[in-house]
Amino acid sequence: MDVKKLYDDYEAYIIEMRRWFHRHPELSLKEQNTSRKIQEELQGMGIPFEVLAPNCGVAATIKGGKEGKTIALRADIDALPVKEETGLEFTSENEGVMHACGHDAHIAMMLGAAKVLNEVKEELAGTVICVFQVAEETGFGYKEVLDYFDSIGGVDSVIGLHIWSTLPEGEILLIPNSVFAGGVGYDLTVKGEGGHGGRPDLVKDPIKAACEMVLKFASIPSNFYDVLDHSVVNVGRIEAGTIGNVFPSEAKLYGGFRWYKPGGDKVILEKMHQIARGVCAMYGVDYELVINGGVPPVSNNAELISRAKGLVKDVDGLELAKQTDPICAGDNFGYILEKYKGFYGVLGAEKAGDTVYPQHHCKFDLDEKAFRKGSEFMARFAIDFLNAE
Structure with missing residues (x-):
């Protein structure tokens, strides 16, 4: 199978798809038109799919010519409530909504991989499931993916790529264990x-x-928690009082914390309670600490990471990232990797020579040369995983 030739033919398609989805972003749990477009593209390829209730995620199935293992590829599809200021010719047409995290590229790369894998399916020993997940930005969507996997008897592996604007284009970060942090938010009221x-x-x-x-x-990170685990405990918002010469009866803190090692969240939370109890005793006040959602670390399977590294050389222009540290961001793909072995790679798409803006910025943009490389890497990994002896 000539995967490189297929990607030579389909690279323009991948870029076209990214631009379409960038122009038409939708917020979490409102991705109806995004889902509809994905379904139309899959229908055009002749790939069967299911819509994942109760929302509009999509799971497409590519069955190989022989029986074998099942591998899932996952891409998230939602955008952010950000007013775009990139000035791109394909800028967002939905006021106040923007693909400021690269999920438009994730969709396009997945569609490209589906297109190529469908072309070579008779040579595959197993099945590929392409999953388009809703609402990653707000912490949802992963449950219906897990429910779907359970309904088909599970998968042998699940992989994904997150594109990254501050990592050099052509580099891919593939590290074992935690690549993204776990993170939770909290509200604390002092009474x-x-x-x-x-x-x-x-x-x-x-x-x-x-x-x-x-x-x-x-x-906490430097004095009361494992100094060998990167961690952060932050306060991003404080509310208290109405006028300068009155002491209020309440003050509120809003923040979050992040960690990488398993169980780190429990240790950090207990230290927060310990500190809060001590401070309250000193000042004669009380407190209430409420945790808001959160995600576990995104932890990569070491064996599959080793296999993935061996395939990087097969993709023209792709090389292992010089960076080896994990990234202090979160993604609910971590929940999926808690149940099924797999990995999350980070694909560099920095626009060299331009001002580089990070994820979630109103001027966030990507180098389109990266998309073909990421898509090809996923397709090659799926082929290798299924056809390995």
Whole structure:
């Protein structure tokens, strides 16, 4: 099978698809038109698919000419509530919504891989499932993917690629264990007793306690948690008071924390509670700490990463990234990898010579030369995984 020749033929298609999806972004759980376009493309290729209830994710099935293992490829499809300021000719037509994280490229690369794999399916010993997942940005979508895998008896492996604007184009980050961090958000309310700004001795001031917690939470990664695990405990928003000469009765902190090693979240959370209890005892106030959702670390299977590294040389212009550190971002693909072995690669698409903007920025953009490489890498991995002795 001449995979390179097929990608020579289909590279323009992949770029065209990326531009279409970039022009028509949709927010999480509202990806109806995105899903409809994916379905139309799959129908045109003659690939059967299912829509994943209760939302509009899509799972396409490419059955090989021989029986064998099953591998799933996963791409997320939602956009962000960001007003685009790139000035691209294919800029977003949906005001206030933008593919500012590269999911438009993920869809296009997956469609390209589906197109090529469908062309060579008679030479495959097994089945490829191409999954287009909704609502990654808001933490949803992965459950219906797992439900679908369960309904078909599971898969032997599942892989994905996340494109990255600050990694050099043509490089791919393939590391074992955690490549993305686990992350959760939290809301913390400090409850005191307010009063006149001139009599701090007669109140139980929640502001001083909250400020104390902000500083002490920031010290958790270096003083109270494993120094060999990269971690962050942050506060991004503080609310308290209405006027300068009144002590309020409540202060609120909004933040999050990130970690990489299994179980790190439990240790960090307990240290937060320990600090909050101590600070509250000192200031005579109470607190309530509420956790908001979150994702586990995205942990790569070491054996499959080793196999993947061996295939990088087969893709023209692709090389292993010089960076070897994980990335402090989150992705609910981690939940899928907790149940099924696989990996998440990070594909560089930095626009050399231009100002580089990170994911989620209103001027975020990508080098289109990377898309063919990422798509080809996924297709080659699927072929190798299924046809290996």
